[in-house]
Amino acid sequence: xxxxxxxxxxxxxxxxxxxxxxxxxxxxxxxxxxxxxxxxxxxxxxxxxxxxxxxxxxxxxxxxxxxxxxxxxxxxxxxxxxxxxxxxxxxxxxxxxxxxxxxxxxxxxxxxxxxxxxxxxxxxxxxxxxxxxxxxxxxxxxxxxxxxxxxxxxxx
Amino acid sequence: xxxxxxxxxxxxxxxxxxxxxxxxxxxxxxxxxxxxxxxxxxxxxxxxxxxxxxxxxxxxxxxxxxxxxxxxxxxxxxxxxxxxxxxxxxxx
Amino acid sequence: xxxxxxxxxxxxxxxxxxxxxxxxxxxxxxxxxxxxxxxxxxxxxxxxxxxxxxxxxxxxxxxxxxxxxxxxxxxxxxxxxxxxxxxxxxxxxxxxxxxxxxxxxxxxxxxxxx
Numbered sequence: 001x002x003x004x005x006x007x008x009x010x011x012x013x014x015x016x017x018x019x020x021x022x023x024x025x026x027x028x029x030x031x032x033x034x035x036x037x038x039x040x041x042x043x044x045x046x047x048x049x050x051x052x053x054x055x056x057x058x059x060x061x062x063x064x065x066x067x068x069x070x071x072x073x074x075x076x077x078x079x080x081x082x083x084x085x086x087x088x089x090x091x092x093x094x095x096x097x098x099x100x101x102x103x104x105x106x107x108x109x110x111x112x113x114x115x116x117x118x119x120x121x122x123x124x125x126x127x128x129x130x131x132x133x134x135x136x137x138x139x140x141x142x143x144x145x146x147x148x149x150x151x152x153x154x155x156x
Numbered sequence: 157x158x159x160x161x162x163x164x165x166x167x168x169x170x171x172x173x174x175x176x177x178x179x180x181x182x183x184x185x186x187x188x189x190x191x192x193x194x195x196x197x198x199x200x201x202x203x204x205x206x207x208x209x210x211x212x213x214x215x216x217x218x219x220x221x222x223x224x225x226x227x228x229x230x231x232x233x234x235x236x237x238x239x240x241x242x243x244x245x246x247x248x
Numbered sequence: 249x250x251x252x253x254x255x256x257x258x259x260x261x262x263x264x265x266x267x268x269x270x271x272x273x274x275x276x277x278x279x280x281x282x283x284x285x286x287x288x289x290x291x292x293x294x295x296x297x298x299x300x301x302x303x304x305x306x307x308x309x310x311x312x313x314x315x316x317x318x319x320x321x322x323x324x325x326x327x328x329x330x331x332x333x334x335x336x337x338x339x340x341x342x343x344x345x346x347x348x349x350x351x352x353x354x355x356x357x358x359x360x361x362x
Contacts, residue, residue: 011321030308031208031210031213032208032210033210033306038329070192070239073235091222093208093217095206098207104207110204111307112307112309113307113309119207119208120206120208120209121206121207122218123206123207123213123218129230133232137234138332140238141238144238150345165270169270173259173263176262177259180255180258183255185252186252186254186295186298187251188299188300189296189298189317190326191297192317194319195297195319199318200313203307209306209307209308210305210306210308211307211315212305212318212321212322212325215319216325220322227302227326227329227330231329234333234334234336234337237337237340238336238337241340241341241344242340242343242344247276247327
């Protein structure tokens with residue numbers, strides 16, 4: 001797959017930061033609005049697929065090596081499991097940050113209210129780990145398939 | 157014979173369709189779930205036990221966090237399988 | 249019976265997917281049929297948890313306090329992610345089959361080949 005014309009490359013250069021910021025907003029506000037780790041990770045992965053289509057897939061695959069993507073995904077998985085193990089004094093997956101005044105520890109008032117970002121304990125940290133894992137995993141699948149397809153078309 | 161095989165496939169699909177449509181008519185009326193005691197407890201107590209405004213996120217990550225762990229494992233296995241299938245052997 | 253129209257729509261979606269898997273001879277079309285069956289099952293999970301005159305189960309700017317059941321929505325989220333993973337693996341195996349048999353017709357793939 002050869003690269004596209006200069007107009008397409010310029011516009012996707014300008015659009016890519018906005019897509020990434022929107023995806024990060026959906027990941028971080030997972031405990032207030034609809035969204036969360038999996039949904040925001042899919043948004044950022046489709047932004048990365050836009051860059052894969054605009055520039056040729058061999059160029060992107062050489063700049064972002066395959067081993068970097070697996071390291072990122074493993075960091076997300078290990079972070080999720082270690083966050084689950086931190087509350088092992090009571091039980092597995094215990095939410096020990098709610099009610100204490102450490103990081104995300106307020107409790108919202110009951111009933112309909114305007115949202116407060118400082119709530120919900122362990123949930124935003126788990127959202128970030130799962131979001132990182134989904135971004136690296138989906139981008140690795142799409143990049144490997146595009147690279148193999150372009151190599152197969154080149155050989156004919 | 158191709159015609160006999162096609163005829164048996166159409167008859168099997170028709171029997172399947174009759175079963176599925178018959179059982180979907182006899183289900184409970186749409187909009188009145190039969191028993192919802194667990195969800196009423198989750199809706200009324202999710203804000204002071206979890207501290208999140210979103211009841212679905214608190215179910216996915218707090219009340220049923222073990223299912224999310226299994227789902228993350230499935231995603232990891234799928235990515236590992238795809239990368240393994242497209243690897244070039246070294247003696248090529 | 250007129251109240252159960254969403255359930256009948258789910259059954260029609262599953263039947264369309266099943267007919268695609270049975271009657272088509274191209275490998276990619278069979279994979280698309282399996283994905284259609286998975287979409288029908290996800291829709292069925294969400295329609296099971298609906299309550300009349302209720303809103304989404306989120307407390308930020310909520311119009312009322314009567315809410316739908318949140319647990320089937322969490323199960324449908326898990327099912328969507330697993331569907332994506334299974335479809336990626338099926339398509340990769342399809343690419344490998346094409347490299348070794350040089351065709352995508354399921355009537356011609358009979359023996360195990362090198």
